[in-house]
Amino acid sequence: MSNLQLSLIALGVVLILLVLLFNWWQEQRIQNKMRSKFPEPEQDPLLSAEPIQTHPGALREEPAFDLSNQDPSNEDPTFKSDVTLASIRQEHDEQTVDEVCEGVIDLHFAAAVPGASLLAQIQSYRQAGTKAIRFFAETADGFHRARLHPNESYISLQMAVVLANRQGALNEIEWSQALVMADKLAHVFDASTESPDADALLKRAQALDELCANLDTQVGLTLKLAGTQPVAAIIDIARRMSFVEYGNDFAWCNEDGVPRFLLLLGNEPGQGVRSAGVDQVGLLLDVPRSPADEHAFGRMLAVAKELATALRAQLVDDAGRLVTDGAEVAIDSKLVELYDELDKQGIPAGSSRALLVFS
Structure with a gap:
């Protein structure tokens, strides 16, 4: 190898070292500028016992579901909660089904149903023909309700259909409409149903209507x-x-x-x-x-x-x-x-x- 070749190799090595040195110097210069603008904390945040705050006074809050303010119209009627909601009042409602003048269809849910879901579903089930329907329920912790609440859950429901009013006695068509409503609720909320014998019920309705007409x-x-x-x-x-x-x-x-x-x-x-x-x-x-x-x-x-x-x-x-x-x-x-x-x-x-x- 000639002296010229050796000289060129030595010059190349020197140039490479100069480039590396220049790059190191530039990197150190940039890091110094970054440290001056963003000083490092004295303690590693991952090891600190203190909560991290994004700005003074700010505390992180985990998302939560507020059932009391939930709009029943936006609730999925098929929804069933795994959480049983406690009764809002630890006592029974006084008003109950009137067996003398109402025919009752009982629904028993396989799992507790949120009141908001149930209320949204029964809104259109208040009338069978000309006969009013009232609803009564039992809460998951055993309290009787004459008025359902969105922030309670229920394990059973009673549909009470009036047997007679000034439009006449409950007829077969009206009772069938009530039964269809009960079946729809049973399908939505996975419930079993119990209802009285139709013929006997309609005879009671006719007798009540005749009595009331005379009074x-x-x-x-x-x-x-x-x-x-x-x-x-x-x-x-x-x-x-x-x-x-x-x-x-x-x-x-x-x-x-x-x-x-x-x-x-x-x-x-x-x-x-x-x-x-x-x-x-x-x-x-x-x-x-x-x-x-x-x-x-x-x-x-x-x-x-x-x-x-x-x-x-x-x-x-x-x-x-x-x-x-x-x-x-x-x-x-x-x-x-x-x-x-x-x-x-x-x-x-x-x-x-x-x-x-x-x-």
Whole structure:
């Protein structure tokens, strides 16, 4: 090998060393700049017992599910929770199924069902034909519920179908509709069902309907106005005479807030009238649905006379005849007999049972 070749090799090695040295110097320079901008912590965070904070005062929170604020409409109705939710009240609800006037379908769930899921599913199951359906349930920890809550879970459900009302007795079609609803719930929530014999149940419904038809009585008074009067003005006068809003009606109530009789505007419930003016006002005593009172008609007549004076109206009875003095005595006597008969038949006037069958 010549001297020239050796010299070139030596020069190449020197150049490589210079490049490596230059790169090391550049790397050290950059690291020094980084340290000046981002100083290293005194302790390794992975070994520290103190929590890491991303900014002063910030604490990490793990995500959680808030069942109490969950919207039942967004809940998957087929969902079943592995967690049993405790009852919100450690006592039973007082209201129960009325075996006298309701047919009951029992559902027993294979696993506890969240109330939110159950409520979302039964919203459209409140009526079978013209017959109302009520729901009762048992919580996972054994408490009876007349009102379901979204933040409880339930192991059984009762569908209570009223046997008769003012639309007639429960019929085969309506009972079949209720059974279909129960089957759908059983499919969604994996439940077994129990229901009474259909023929026997429908016979009970027919008997109850016949009984109630013989006891159903309403007594009315009519105030004929001198021409069409504004509804708003009539309601204002009625309010001043102690009529109050009660559901879709205006009612004159007893000391417990239970309606004694109702106000009708042009034959419509007080809050259901659509016209701006009416030419007559009615008072209606719905005997089975009002609390028993030996002066029931007399009280309504006294209010009617006062209202007639305020509205400058003519007071007549159901048949359109002028109401004579002393008529209330005979009518109240008849109503007392009716109240007694309702009690004897196990349907006291104004009771929850009477409200069901005379709806």
